[in-house]
Amino acid sequence: MRILITGGAGFIGSHLADRVLSEGHTVVVVDNLITGSLDNIRHLMGRPDFTFIQQDISEPYTLEGELQAILHFASPASPIDYLKLPIETLRVGAMGTYHTLEIARQKGARLLLASTSEVYGDPLVHPQPEGYYGNVSSTGPRSCYDEAKRYAEAMVMAFQRTHGIDTRIVRIFNTFGERMRLEDGRVVPNFVAQAIRQEPLTVYGDGEQTRSFCYVSDLVEGVLRLLMLPRSGESPNPTNIGNPNEMTILQFAHVVNAITDNPAGIVFKNQDRIQDDPQTRRPDISRARQLLNWEPQVSLHEGLERTIRYFEKRIKV
Ligand code: UDP
Numbered sequence: 012m013r014i015l016i017t018g019g020a021g022f023i024g025s026h027l028a029d030r031v032l033s034e035g036h037t038v039v040v041v042d043n044l045i046t047g048s049l050d051n052i053r054h055l056m057g058r059p060d061f062t063f064i065q066q067d068i069s070e071p072y073t074l075e076g077e078l079q080a081i082l083h084f085a086s087p088a089s090p091i092d093y094l095k096l097p098i099e100t101l102r103v104g105a106m107g108t109y110h111t112l113e114i115a116r117q118k119g120a121r122l123l124l125a126s127t128s129e130v131y132g133d134p135l136v137h138p139q140p141e142g143y144y145g146n147v148s149s150t151g152p153r154s155c156y157d158e159a160k161r162y163a164e165a166m167v168m169a170f171q172r173t174h175g176i177d178t179r180i181v182r183i184f185n186t187f188g189e190r191m192r193l194e195d196g197r198v199v200p201n202f203v204a205q206a207i208r209q210e211p212l213t214v215y216g217d218g219e220q221t222r223s224f225c226y227v228s229d230l231v232e233g234v235l236r237l238l239m240l241p242r243s244g245e246s247p248n249p250t251n252i253g254n255p256n257e258m259t260i261l262q263f264a265h266v267v268n269a270i271t272d273n274p275a276g277i278v279f280k281n282q283d284r285i286q287d288d289p290q291t292r293r294p295d296i297s298r299a300r301q302l303l304n305w306e307p308q309v310s311l312h313e314g315l316e317r318t319i320r321y322f323e324k325r326i327k328v
Contacts, residue, residue, distance in 0.1 A: 013037045013078050015120070017068050017111055018085030020047030022190045023125070023183070026231050027082055028052060032060060039074065043067040045099060046087045051190050069102040071110050078118040080238060083111050084125040086160075090153065090285050091196025097155035104159025105166070112170045115178075123179040123238045124167045126249060128292055129157045130182060138257075138293040141182065141249050151287040164249065171248075179237050184253025184294045188227030188314060189321040199224070202264060203315075203322045206271035214277050215284035218261030223293045225254035226314030229307040236303040247302055253294035254307045270315055 014031055018024040019040030024047065028038050037060045040052060044065060055061045066072050068085055086103050087093045093100040108124065115122040131139045132147030147157045164180055171178045187199040194200070202212045233252035240247055258266075264277045299305045 012080055013039070013076065015039045015041065015074060015078055015081045015114070017041050017081070017083045017107070018047060018125075020044060020049060020052050020063070021084060021088075022051070022188075022192070023186060023227065023230065024082070024084040025051035025190055026188070026227050027084070027234065028055060028061070030231050030235065032058070036060075038062070039064065041066050041068060041072070042085065045096065046092050046192070046195070048192070068107040068110055069099070070106075072114075074114055074118075078114070078120045081111060081115050081120050081122040082125070082234070082238065083108065083122060086125070087156070088127070089192075089195040089197045090156075093156040094152055094285070100155045101159045104156075104163045108163040108166050112166060112176070115176050116170065116174050121177040121179070121238065122167065123181060123234065124163055126160045126164050126180050126182045127156070128182055128184040128251070128253065128294065129153065130161050130164065131292075132157060133287055133289045134291060137291050138255065138295040139251070140295040141251055141298055148287050152285060153287050168248065177242050179240070179247060180249035181234055181237055182249050182251045182294075183230065184225060184251065184292065185222045186225045186227055186230045186253070188318055191318070193322065193325060198222070198260060198263065199318065200322070202267045203319055204326055206267050206273040207319070207323055207326050209273055209275050211275040211278040212264040212267060212273070213280045213283065214260055214264050215280055216288070218264065218277075218279065219259050220288060221257050221259050221291045221293065222263070223254050223257040224263070224311060224314070225252070225307055226309035226317075229254065229309050233299055233303060233305045236305050240303065247298075250298050250302065251294040251296055252299055252305070253296065255293055255296055256311060257293040266311065267315065270312065271319060
């Protein structure tokens with residue numbers, strides 16, 4: 012297959028590129044590098060089965076040649092990034108998704124949209140099944156991301172219903188691993204960098220808010236199973252992919268400090284907690300289990316050790 016990956020120079024997009032290339036597919040990455048980095052795909056440059064195009068997909072774009080599938084992953088995705096880039100985030104969720112769906116329609120390609128657990132907002136149902144409609148502020152600081160992804164989901168469904176194109180929607184829960192940006196502000200790079208520097212870990216609020224962390228190779232496996240699922244009567248849209256192993260942020264801080272032997276402990280930073288920060292988050296992955304026969308394989312401990320090794324090489328202690 013020839014596969015377009017929007018946002019393919021980003022954290023998850025670049026892991027997807029590696030994986031599908033290793034399976035013999037041809038990859039075109041389109042990325043404007045607003046939060047992605049050439050460092051994530053430099054090792055692929057020059058391969059005959061790989062093309063990189065620097066392009067903002069929020070503007071109309073075209074692509075030469077045939078195409079069988081699109082992995083639509085372009086978007087700022089960390090809270091710090093999308094708070095800095097709210098208009099770009101809304102534009103790529105809306106216009107970027109529209110332009111990419113147009114390409115899917117022209118080429119007859121299957122399109123998989125990277126959506127997010129943020130569509131559930133600060134959830135009132137726990138854990139979150141796909142049938143839950145969410146508890147989302149349309150005006151709060153996170154709305155630029157949450158509403159962009161909700162709009163993107165609606166646009167994907169409209170193209171599927173109107174033009175009959177084959178679409179997949181994955182709702183991605185917290186994912187971590189190599190190639191996360193050190194400065195993207197998310198809890199994993201923040202805690203790991205602080206621990207490597209033997210600084211106290213900055214816990215926002217009281218640390219009682221929960222998350223469940225999925226290692227990137229597990230996420231990639233789930234996404235590709237969803238992409239490759241044969242088209243059948245039952246629509247797989249949307250499907251949650253994430254790790255149901257839930258913990259409080261305080262517990263997570265203790266795990267990171269234990270693995271790294273960080274003697275500096277933790278510090279509570281109440282003022283840094285972002286408004287509308289979800290209090291709980293855990294995926295209900297029954298659908299992924301049943302449809303894709305998928306569940307996470309990599310433990311938090313193992314995933315963190317690999318991530319720590321990656322960040323150690325990039326941090327001057
Ligand atoms: N968080 C924290 N300290 C940090 C960064 C984040 O306590 O240095 C908290 C944040 O308030 C949130 C959780 O960790 O409750 C996960 O935040 P992240 O930015 O990784 O992504 P989110 O899951 O909110 O999209």
